[in-house]
Amino acid sequence: MSYLENNLKTIPTGPTKILFLNWPLIFLLTAVAGAGFLMLYSVAGGNLETWAEPQMKRFGVGIVAMIAVGMTPIWFWRNVSGVIYTVALLLLLAVEFFGDIGMGAQRWLDLGPVRLQPSEIMKIGLVMLLAAYYDWLPTEKVSSPIWVLVPVTLILMPTFLVLTQPDLGTAVMLTLGGGFVMFAAGVSLWYFGTVIALIVGLVATVLESRGTSWQLLHDYQFKRIDTFLDPAADPLGAGYNIMQAQIALGSGGWSGRGFMQGTQSHLNFLPEKHTDFIFTTLAEEFGFIGAFGLLTLYAGIIAFATYTALSTKDRYASLVSLGVAGTFFFFFAINMGMVMGLMPVVGVPLPMVSYGGTAMMILLAAFGLVQSAHVHRPR
């Protein structure tokens, strides 16, 4: 029994709910998606059909799905959280055995008309289940070890499956997204501190081992670390992608070269120009104004979702909104950090902009959860 079910009289009912949606959030998401359409049109060399049109159609479907999810009471979603998580986990297992291989990794599940990426569903399913878990768990127990072990297991199971695909980007996203919800739910800071300290210690040990008799990584793996730290050291080798991305990005200057005028992306200097590296095209063509504008839109989306999370009194609604916002945040922060050379290259797309139907639809559906939390809150 959630708090909201006991305060129903203040909740709008029926089709009028549509008026109570978090409309600024919808506008922001549409604006970001619009920027994505422009960029996909541009990188396709002015061709609408290649990437922009399918993306627009999926956006249409996604927006409808978001509103539908948003009109459905939030406690319904709480009740099906476990189901969604379990289905996603089974699908991940299915990918393991029957999955298609795309881009050198098993990610896709072909279900006749629909090609599914279960890992995308899992990103949301995990956030939902964790939110439901913490809604159920009395607050005084969140930090006791046994009750911390449960969500950690829930996070590690899909993470491990994704890692074997192998898909490092998604694995990182799952861990960070799950950890984000745990943090929001109030799990003691000691746990987080310990984990961070362990990771730092491990990294330091690995780096320290270089050149010694107990070296923990192969030389070529250290070489990759070097390349990350200084891409210019190996501009024609492993540093190529990142160097080219930075050149494209930096050459945009203040106002960019203008729409469709980006030289780097059109000359195919850029790898994966329509997916993970699409931000460089945007930055090259629209310059600092465009890139910073996009960053502002993203920040706005996070702000409105966080506002929803704080304005509802329901624990599940709060946590799921924060979890969705956090996942979204990690998407764009990691992607931008990666193309700007602040982070190693891991495969994380730019949310709502990179080409990729399932990812965008699922993300929009996830924002439907935020909408539902927004609509179904006491006033």
Add this chain to the structure above:
Amino acid sequence: MLKGLRQRNQANAQASRTSITRRTLMLGGAQVAVVAALGLRMRHMQLERADEFRMLADGNSIKIRLIPPARGLIYDRNGLLLAGNEQNYRVTMTREDAEDVPGELAALRRLIPMTDEEAAALLEEIDRRPANAPITLADRLSWEQFCSVSINTPALPGISPEVGLSRHYPHGADFAHVLGYVGPVSDYDLSKLENPDPLLRIPRFQLGKSGIEAKLEDELRGKAGQRRVEVNSAGREMRELSRREGDPGVALQLTLDARLQNFAMQRLAGESAATVVMDVTNGDIMAIASAPSFDPNLFVRGISGADYTALMENDHRPLADKTVQGVYPPGSTFKLVTLLAALEAGVIGPEETVYCPGYVTVGGRRFNCWKHSGHGRVNSVFSLEQSCDSYYYEVSQRVGIEAIAAMAKRLGIGVKHDLPMSAVAEGNAPTKDWKLKRYGKDWLIGDTINASIGQGYVLASPLQLAVMASRVASGRAIAPRLVRARDGVEVPAPEASALDIDPRHLAVARRGMWAVVNGSHGTAGGSKVVAEEWLMAGKTGTSQVRSAVVNNKAVPWIQRDHALFICFAPFDAPKYAVALIVEHGGGGSAAAAPIARDILLFALAGGLPPLSAYPSAQRETIKTRFEALDLIDPAQFAAPTRGRA
């Protein structure tokens, strides 16, 4: 029950909200920080480094070019410029940027005169060098030639007119040996270095090849600056992105006096000779001249084959530095060493006499005194004044070679002096061990006798003789030095301790040297100084090139004796010492002493010495001699700025 649940829910919700709000604020703060970092990174890359990336994106490239630093200037003790840098207009070609190398070279030859051989050599060099290395096609162009090439560069891709600095020695031959010269870096130079300065990779970068230029290369070279330039696809510089100037090399001020050096060179002209002038109070080398000399500027430009052959074939050996590199039997100048060793050992007293019948027989072998009729009874002072050989034949047998060698080293002979000059010779103060090691033979008494008068195995450079004169004159262990100040900061003169020699013995030696010049029977009596305040003391030497003494005039130049003279003045308070050798000049008194006197007086007078310093009978000759000299005008060499420039 429902009511209870609702209450629990209410309480729970309240606690949950507080906790979530607190955690959300923490997460929100972290998110804001990350977004700010991303924004700053965008700003850095897109605004601050935009130009650089734009260029890379446009297919242009950024290259790092070194800015050669200005080589350290070298001044004399009065601030006259000895080695400077002058603008050099030149034309270089980079093969990878050129379209048609032979064609462009042919076009260039219409603007700059060039012989067929030179052009062929250049084509060969261009082929041999890496494609991206600029090759100097022509340098030291006139302004007109430089302009005509500059105007035509659009038609000559890969060819670029450049302005560089080139070493210049305003005094020409006067300082050629001490300063040395610079020349373009050779592959051989690079092969000698473990980890060469990137500057040396610049084609025709000037590197010290000899003398101070080579020995103090590290100080003089300076630190390279860096320019980041945008280069277009044709290799032409579009613009400069950033520039960091290098540090010019250290400006050296030497102890040398350019006017004195010039005077010395002029006085040595025509002879194969060398002289060293030292300040006996602090070891400053005032002049160090080797004649004949050569113009170091020829080497900087790249000397022609004909000029080089002429220098190599000259029997006066202009390229050799006779001051520090050349070692000679010091002849009778070495008698100071033998005398001091004998006095110290006590084998003879200052007033004790030796009888000279004109020869000494030892082990059945006859050793002649230069005066065949003999000197009669000779004491220490008279032995120097008359340079009586028999006296030394006798005392050296008493004292032994080991003590003589030890005394020689204390006076600076057979010791390598630490000067920043090329091939500073050690000379030789022979001992029994030395001969055994060197020749595998035992030391003979005859060897000692020869050594006692500075013949045989004894070898000394003019520098070492000057050091000996300075030490005898001052009574202190004076060490020679050449560098007076670095970048305007004075280098303190090394503290010279008192010589470990009885001052009374040194006084005897000085009295003897006084008598050589001023005594009634002095061997250098013809080179007297009459000015009371500049009274000179000295010692002549004539070292044999052959074993038998014959009339010098009757044999070819190359077989004549070397003439030597060492001296110091003023006698009462010694200030300067001079050592001078005239190769194959004949007798020291006639060939070396008069020149040494002129140089010593020039140093004391700080300019052309007044005729009143000379004995009245000689004044006319001296006057004519001085008038024939073509001395420098110091104003002509005044450096524009002192210190760094």
